[in-house]
Amino acid sequence: MGDNRQHFITVFIFKQRLKARNGEFGGTEIDYFKHCVPKDYQSNYNSLVASTWLWCTLFSTKTARSLPLLIAPAFLVLAVMVVLPILILFVYSLGLRDDLGRVVLSFHPDNYLRFFCGPYLACLWRSLALSFITMFTTLVLGYLLAFYLAFQASPRYRNLLALLVVLPLWTSSLLRTYAWITILHPTGLLPSWLALLNIEAPPLLYTPFAVWLGMVYNYLPYMVLPLYTSLERLDVRLLEASSDLGAKPITTIFKVLLPLTSGGIIAGSIMVFVPSLGDYVTPDLMGGAKTMFIGNLIQNQFLAVRDWVFGSAVSTILIFLVSFAVVLYLRYASKDM
Structure with missing residues (x-):
């Protein structure tokens, strides 16, 4: 009912402002409002002034x-x-490759059949698994960090801490990846510190752990920012009301906190999942090029093998998969936001 009233008020103000432009009515904004809107609706005036101005500006002749x-x-x-x-x-x-590696335009689905019927499909499943693991890890860590920034951190240092979260984004992801290579290298910082404690460090670099660590580090800020924005706008009284009504903390988290911040969760998940699915720099550098992911496959087809037709087919498949995932997320988000 409230949405209908707001729409009613906005339409009336819009009409009266158009009349005022034609000289049919004189006065200020408040005069327009008081002239056309019932008194019991006039409390919503302040929230509608901005939208009225926008309507009148965009839809003027x-x-x-x-x-x-x-x-x-x-x-x-x-x-x-x-x-x-x-x-x-x-x-x-849809084209073919001749003996000289040139693209011959045609209409053949052979490249798609080659991808789905050959060994390349494993690259896709491997990339999807890495993207989901990265998204889930950044979601857990990012939610804890965003919750601390929104509710636990001192207001005096909150902006500084938020700046530290986005500070790594000021440098290239390639430089950040090489920094981790320096830390995890057998002669790097971390093994050297462990050696001082008489602890023998296991192999860290060029392992699945190194790939996971590099992916989480590179994409964690993209998860924290939308979560922090969503938590910052959360009314804390709702959490207090849930506790006063006898709900356990775990119930408050899953029944109140997570549903109210679902918009930030969905936005952060999209911002992490989509780029991590096609990332090839981090797996290549920190994994030692031991495992082929979908991004590495596309890179090799275009730059090494020079098979542009097959690389285009793989890229098209990746684009459709990412687009399908984004559509599903946005459709789910429109119901919960």
């Missing part, structure tokens, strides 16, 4: 005529930078 011109640059950029490359990849993926 002069702006409406120039609206296609204003949107055209954005559509042009999207068409050139996003749609056109995807179309080129799809066209190449």
Whole structure:
């Protein structure tokens, strides 16, 4: 009912402002509001002023005529930078490769059959597993860190701590990966410190553990930021009310806290899962190129093997999988946000 009233008030203010532009009504904004809205609805005025101004600006006659011109640059950029490359990849993926490695345009699904019927499908499952593990790990660690920043950290140092979270993003991910290689190397910092304690360090670099550690470190800020934003807007009184009504802490977490912050969880999961699925730098450098992931496969097909048609097919499959995952997440998010 509240949404209907707000829509009713907004429409009335919008109509009266249009009339005022045509000289049919005079006065200030408040006069428009008091003239057209019942008194018991007028308490919502402040929350509607911004939306009214936006409506009147966007849908005025002069702006409406120039609206296609204003949107055209954005559509042009999207068409050139996003749609056109995807179309080129799809066209190449249906082509063939001649004896000299050149692309011969045709209409054959052989490259897709080669991927799904050959040994390359294992690369996809391996990449999906790594992405899900990275997403789950960053979700757990990021939620704890975001919760501390939002509710436990001192307001005096909260902004500084949030800055420290995003500080690694100011440098290249390649430099951050090489920093971890320096730390985990057999002659690096961590084994040297353990040797001082008479502890023999196991092999850390070029292992699945190193790949997992590098992925979590690189993508953790992308999970923390949306979670921190979602927790910061949370009304703490809801958690207190749950406790006062006799709910256990674990019940409050799963019944109150997680549902109210589901928007941040979904946003952070998308921001981690999508780029980690195609990441090839971290697995290649910290894993020692021992295991082939989907990103490494695409890189090798384009740069090493020079099989552009098969690389385009694999890239197209990855794009469709990522797009399908994003659509599912956004559809789920629209119900809970």
